[in-house]
Structure formats: structure tokens, C-alpha cells
Amino acid sequence: MSDPIIVLEEVVKEYPSGETSLRVLDGVSGGFERGKVHVIMGESGSGKSTLLHLIGGLDTPTSGRVLLEGQDMGALDEEALAAFRQRDMGFVFQMHYLLRECTSLENVLLPAYMAGLSFSEAAAKARDLLVRVGLGDRMHHYPSQLSGGERQRVAIARALVNGPRIVLADEPTGNLDERTSRMVEDVFFSLVREEGATLILVTHDAALASRADTVYRLEGGRLHRS
Ligand SMILES: Nc1ncnc2c1ncn2[C@@H]1O[C@H](COP(=O)(O)OP(=O)(O)OP(=O)(O)O)[C@@H](O)[C@H]1O
Ligand SMILES: [Mg+2]
Numbered sequence: 773m774s775d776p777i778i779v780l781e782e783v784v785k786e787y788p789s790g791e792t793s794l795r796v797l798d799g800v801s802g803g804f805e806r807g808k809v810h811v812i813m814g815e816s817g818s819g820k821s822t823l824l825h826l827i828g829g830l831d832t833p834t835s836g837r838v839l840l841e842g843q844d845m846g847a848l849d850e851e852a853l854a855a856f857r858q859r860d861m862g863f864v865f866q867m868h869y870l871l872r873e874c875t876s877l878e879n880v881l882l883p884a885y886m887a888g889l890s891f892s893e894a895a896a897k898a899r900d901l902l903v904r905v906g907l908g909d910r911m912h913h914y915p916s917q918l919s920g921g922e923r924q925r926v927a928i929a930r931a932l933v934n935g936p937r938i939v940l941a942d943e944p945t946g947n948l949d950e951r952t953s954r955m956v957e958d959v960f961f962s963l964v965r966e967e968g969a970t971l972i973l974v975t976h977d978a979a980l981a982s983r984a985d986t987v988y989r990l991e992g993g994r995l996h997r998s
Pocket of ligand 1: 787816817823
């Protein structure tokens with residue numbers, strides 16, 4: 773591979789389970805090429821979210837290494853990791869974790885404001901993204917006033933507001949209908965085309981997978997390129 777932005781070296785993840793342990797990832801190796809869309813598929817429980825968390829530095833492998841631009845994530849201290857996450861990464865979790873007491877607009881603009889933009893600049897970016905995910909008329913709704921798919925789209929807009937170089941998304945279109953899914957995908961894909969971002973998407977959605985540059989399958993604790 774010419775230019776991997778993320779490299780996995782024999783990544784093992786075990787969870788304690790009673791007397792023994794459960795080996796979810798059994799030596800995952802490989803690279804994710806920069807500026808491409810990578811899709812990871814696999815059965816429920818196969819370890820997709822676990823792998824995404826390791827790539828994002830939200831959890832640490834039992835053994836093996838995750839390298840980002842050649843840098844061992846395991847060697848970064850908590851502060852460096854946090855800075856890296858805020859600056860370079862966008863996460864879309866399986867659970868959306870929106871702030872309940874903030875509107876859609878506030879939820880999306882907050883990371884941009886925290887990264888140093890003025891309030892009005894952050895709000896302008898947030899508005900633009902919310903329009904692009906089809907929520908132009910839901911800016912002032914609170915999460916409790918939104919449907920599941922609408923919340924998911926707010927979370928996606930929030931993940932993208934700082935123009936991350938790496939986007940990790942866990943079933944980003946899981947709650948969305950066909951038309952809305954394609955709209956959300958277009959927002960993701962434009963980030964790749966316009967900003968050269970690298971996307972790693974976990975999905976069960978075959979239509980989304982068909983648009984990806986590479987498709988992997990997580991099976992038996994290993995990542996297989998399909
Ligand atoms: N903190 C934990 N402690 C113990 N076991 C865990 C923990 N987190 C995940 N597991 C187990 O690891 C396996 C992989 O979980 P993971 O969430 O990565 O699956 P997944 O592929 O994302 O599944 P889904 O498609 O259902 O989201 C599951 O069998 C799960 O029960
Ligand atoms: Mg999962």
C-alpha cells in the first residue's frame with residue numbers, strides 16, 4: 773500500500789469473562805490508505821466497534837500496536853491523545869451522546885468553538901452542516917424533540933464540524949431511510965473529495981459499502997479484505 777495513514781500491527785483485544793477471557797480481536801494487521809473510504813462489515817459481536825475504538829485511541833489493545841502517521845498511539849499520553857482527537861478526528865458513535873440541554877445547532881457548533889473559532893464562525897459552520905444533512909429546519913430542537921435518525925444526523929454534523937482528517941463512524945446510517953442515508957453519505961464523501969480526509973465506516977448497509985474504495989470483513993477476530 774502506498775500511503776497508509778493508519779497501520780495495525782497484530783492487534784489483539786481480550787475482555788475478561790469470568791475465569792477466562794474473551795478474545796475479540798485475534799491479531800488484526802493491515803493498513804488504511806489515506807484519502808480513501810474504507811468500510812468494515814461483519815456480524816454483530818464480531819468486534820467492529822471494538823476495533824474502531826482502538827483506532828480512535830479510546831481504548832488500548834491487549835497487545836499489538838495502532839500507528840497513526842507512523843506514531844504509536846499507545847505511546848501518547850492522555851493529553852496528547854485528547855488533543856489529537858479534537859484536532860484530527862471525527863467520531864460518530866453507535867450511541868449518539870448528544871448534550872441533552874443543548875439544541876442541534878449548539879451541539880454541532882460546540883466542538884468548533886472549543887477548537888478556537890469565534891462563536892459566529894462556529895455557528896456558521898454548524899448551520900451549513902445541519903442544512904447538508906437535511907436538518908435546516910431543526911436547528912433549535914433539543915435532542916429529546918428529535919427523531920432517532922435526526923439525532924444521528926446531528927451527531928454526524930458534530931463529528932465533521934472541525935474538518936477532521938480521519939473520520940471513524942459506527943453504523944452512521946443505521947437508523948436512516950434510503951434517501952436520507954444517501955444524503956448523509958454525500959456529506960461524508962465530499963469530505964474525502966474536498967479535504968482528502970480518510971473515512972473508516974462500520975456498516976451493514978450494502979449500498980454504502982458499494983461506494984467504498986475498500987471493504988473489509990471482520991470475522992474470527994481478523995480483518996479480511998473482500
Ligand atoms: N467492555 C467489554 N467487556 C466485555 N466484553 C465486551 C466489552 N465490549 C465488547 N465486548 C464483547 O466483545 C464482542 C465484540 O463487541 P463489539 O461491540 O466490538 O461488536 P460489534 O461488531 O460492534 O457488534 P454490533 O454489530 O452488534 O455493534 C461482543 O461479543 C461483546 O460482547
Ligand atoms: Mg458495534
